[in-house]
Amino acid sequence: MKKQTKDHLVFWLFLAPALISFVVVVIIPFFMGLYYSMTDWTAVADSTPVWVGLENYKSMFSDFAFKYSFIRTFLFSVLSVISINLVALTFAFLVTREIRFKNFYRAGFFIPNLIGGLVLGYIWQFIFKSVVPSIGALLGIDFIENLLLLADPNLTLFGLIFAFTWQYAGYIMMIYVAALLNVPQELLEASEIDGANFWQKLISITIPMIAQAFTITSFLTLVSSFKQYDIIVALTNGGPTDLYQGQVVNSSELLAMHIYNVAFKYNNMAEGQARAIIFFLVLSVVSIAQVYYNKKKEVEM
């Protein structure tokens, strides 16, 4: 055997397990899904799907609930990305300063991330439904006592963002902490000698130096808020209803949940699959654009 062919063989052999698993669990199902999205498949064993072409895609764009869900998802994602990154960055600044128990705080902020989304959703549901009114009663404020937070569409959206931030900010904070610790101290010291104040240091040195972290954190938060499902199911179950252009809509039924409902509640597997494909395309475009844009902002040392 020639050295080169042998190297090739070893190369492919070591690649094989990962490659095979990837093809079997990602690539093949993806193309099967693409096929099923153009049929009337219902997932019942032994039934043969009938080819319907682009019918499922057409019906999707005339579906009011889908359009509404799309708008709501964008709104939720934008607000969560901002909220999570702001909170995470603030925490990261706090725990990288010279304070006592900083490791304790780091662990504390990170712990909500270890709680599963469903559990967390139920906890916050309890807080919004029972704890908030009790606090209102305790303080003697009728408005808070009688506040049905989860019956108001906008308050519910903020409640969701709050719960999601609470869960995810600690994780993002860890990435910022790592980035902040890598900012060269001599640069900061030099600027201090030149008389820079806190904001000038932050904007001209720290932020550009941690731009790489921004790329990662924006990507992670964007993708996971777009795909958010478990917290919503447990916290609001898609409700409360809202009126939008005269139609009754589920205000917190974001895309992932909407797709699930179409596929399983209405038993329209193929239609749900078609929506999932569009979801995938939109998410890919958005996240690739975001990474491309952020990459341009990074500075090389």
Next chain:
Amino acid sequence: MKKSLALLLVLMLVGAMFAGCAGKTEEAKEVVIYQNKVEIGEQLTAFAAAYTEETGVKVTIKTSGGDSPYAEALKAEFQSDRQPDIFVIEGMGGYNTWADKLGTFEGDEWIDLTALEFVVDGKVIGFPVAVEAWGMAYNVDLLNKAGIDPATLTSQAGYKAAFEKIESMKAELGVDSAVAMAAGPDMRWVTGLHNFNGYLSAGLPYGDTTVIDKLNNGEADMDRLTQYADWVELLFQYADKSVLLTGNYDAQVGQFATGKSVFIHQGNWIDPWLISNGVTFPMAFAPHASVAGEFDSIFIGAPSFYVLNKDSASTQEAKDFLNYMATNEKGHAYMVNEAKMVPAFTNVTLTPDAPLSADVAKWVASGKAYTWLQNDMPDGFGMNTLGPLYESFAKGDIDKQTFIDQVAAKIAENK
């Protein structure tokens, strides 16, 4: 040389990985039941074990349900290599999904012992798991204290008078509202399915499907719908706002159980909840006054049916097991005393000791029943399409006329 040996080893390992999935052995006859009631899972497993001891046929119970969706899990179960021999469907919706997979019962002893078997085109398809019923359950003590005769609760006018009286005596009775009603996002089965079933069947002879046939053809009965909206409005008006809008199952049943409401819009399935929370006051059912007119019956039906997998290798064993449950005293004891269900079979002499189930047994015996049709609507229609409309109506986002129009519009989409 060494390298090729290593290569060989790696190849063997990979081979072993795949071989692990392939091994299959012939087993003795076994009946696998895939069922959806978490609350009876343990009891059914114990009963199956006793059955195995007596007959030698192995019966395995698999349970999925409660918060994990059964219909979805069942599909996954069918994609696996061991399909269940007996599984559960809920009325026509389930039948339409699974029609190609269902076997039929013929000549089984239990068929003559019930009127609630699931029949399609003259073929017996499903074994009724249990009888369940709902109406307006009331707290007998509180109703007496308010001086209301349950015999007057037969029409919307009767209910209105009763609710008004309770409303005026709120402090005296110690209640938050007359009715414990829920219409929030978690409770759309109460509004979109159970309450809406009043529109479909209240006041009609048992088994009458004229209204739902029209609904499935995209046609709404506007008179009936208008009268029905009055009933919905009445219930919402005399319900506690926080339970109505954001309450979950615990909040709704809890309001009734703690004596904070006189009525609850639920069925006898709340018995286990009441018993495990130590509720002891007497209670009974009154009819729903869903549309105009007088009513004397509650909604009684079998919510789910055991059905046979046509491709099962142990069909006879599966049939024998179900027949044993319906005809043997041990089966009766399991259904009534262990699983706390109301059996659908006339040969059962045991009475349930749970308060609402005992009342249901009385209604069953007197033959006063309206049909369950809520599961015969298109998939997702009741809960996902109609449910949100109730919630908006309850919140006051839409008024009664808009509610009627929107429900009619959604029905028209079924065409």
